[in-house]
Amino acid sequence: MKAAQASVVLFAFWLVLSGSLNLIDLAFGLILSVLFGVWAAKTLWAEDAPVLTARQAGQFVLYIPHLLKNMVVSALQVAEVVLDPRMPIDPIIVGHRTPFKREVTRVAYANSITLTPGTLTVDVENNTFYIHGLAESFTDEIASGELEQRLMRVFEE
């Protein structure tokens, strides 16, 4: 099952790469994506594979615009700081504990933090995230747990 899903995704990637519907290309692509798909499912992702149910995948698609909006805000934030001659920053590193159960949630959370305004994931140890913030107001945003809730809804329900 896992292998089949991986193979489908890899075959889609092959289609993007080759950009041709030539019969030989398709055959090669099919064989290779099945080979690599089985390999990925059997050895790389033997446990806790990042497989999403249909509902979770839908939630994930809905999450992307939110993330993009956050990225724009955070880039503007950096622009504001960088272009201000006084450079108003007061960095801080805080720890934040989360209740995640799956690896994929942790990774999504860590990368989302890096892409949200003024915060950067420095270290992850089990479920504790160490976050560098450009100012305390930014890390407060993380501590409020809103992002956490959102990701729980995407990956763990």
Added chain:
Amino acid sequence: METFFWGLGIFLLVNAFVCLWRAYAGPTTVDRVLAVNIIGTKTLVVLAVLALVFGRGILLDVALVYGLLNFVITIAATRFMETGRLKGDWS
């Protein structure tokens, strides 16, 4: 429109050169790796722009290789900084 893309490419190259200063100045190794990583991202975009301007799709594959290698290099460098070696029985 082509002139516009040429301008964009040159703008990115100038940016990359400014980043090169950070790679030269440091002061820490991580700073240098970060600067190189950023230059790699810019190069990837330049390659994509060139692929469009020259109409040569193959440059997109080159950009893909570039992006992947950029990532791999950064991971290898950070692992080496963390442990002082590249191979061990971790994980």
Added chain:
Amino acid sequence: MISYEGIINAIVVVLVGFGAFFFLVGTIGLVRLPDFYSRTHAATKCDTLGAGSILLALAVFNGLEPSSVKMIALAALVLLSSPTSGHALARAAHRTGLDYWRLDKE
């Protein structure tokens, strides 16, 4: 009279301008900010967004073609790998004992 091509070109110019602005901000941040961690902030956020929006602009300009999908795939790669590299670097710095810049240090 606004043509279809004109609209496409306008979108492309806006997206590219947006991306170029953030690339510039990222570069200035990389040069100006006081320590490694804050530079990583500038570098990861601005470069991800800059690269993403320029690649999107290129795909829009290119129209419906296989190579456009490849450009979107490139953008996805940047979106995935750039924050991960940023995190890996910050972690390496943290684990090797690099302290972060504080306001009261001056």
Added chain:
Amino acid sequence: MKNAAVASLLVIFAIPLLIAVAELPPFGDPDAPIHTHISARYIEQGVEEAGAENLVTGVLLNYRGFDTFGEVTVIFTALAAALAVLLTSGGVQYFQEDRPPAPPKGADESERPPTPVSPVVLFVVRLLAPFIGIFAAFVILHGHVTPGGGFQGGAILGAMFIVLTIVLGAGKVRPRLPEPLARWLQGAAPLSFVLIGALGVAFTGFYLGFPPEHSLHLVRELMMVVLEIGIGVGGAAIFARIFLAMEAD
């Protein structure tokens, strides 16, 4: 006395070679045979005759297949020799001495030997690895249509292997490439040449001969694909072995 004999022998051997070099047409001479005969034919009929849309590959694997066979053999012999040195001396000790141990963060931190990989990095690398593999396979297989080919694709495949080794730890990856298998894979390029060469004998009576008939276009293409795969897999295996042999654990 002995040295003088060797020296004079070398001079005697060198004279005809030097004369031959002097007889070669000057570099860039438009009347040189290479410009008047071969190039034109390669360019005009290369696609048709060689069965490779990419002219470079056509020249490399078909017209000059024998040369390339020699080349890969030389390269792989040299790398095998390098590997032999690396393996027998117990690995090269890179960076081990001049590297200070990581500064301890807490008291118990210094006791724990290697820093574990960040789970985020581990996850993303595992996620990307199959895509890198597919991409490498694409570059290898499309060498005869687009720029790229065995050497380049092999390098990408090797990079995938190396990053997996770095992130998963050598202990997990090394068993996947056991010694006997690695030895055969390393030789994949020369071996595939031998195989295809023998096939050429069966078709045309010449070693590495490609069947010239138009109807056998597909066969020619397939033969080249096999050569590319051989070069790619062999190259990747060599990269991986060198990486594993470097720096003792």
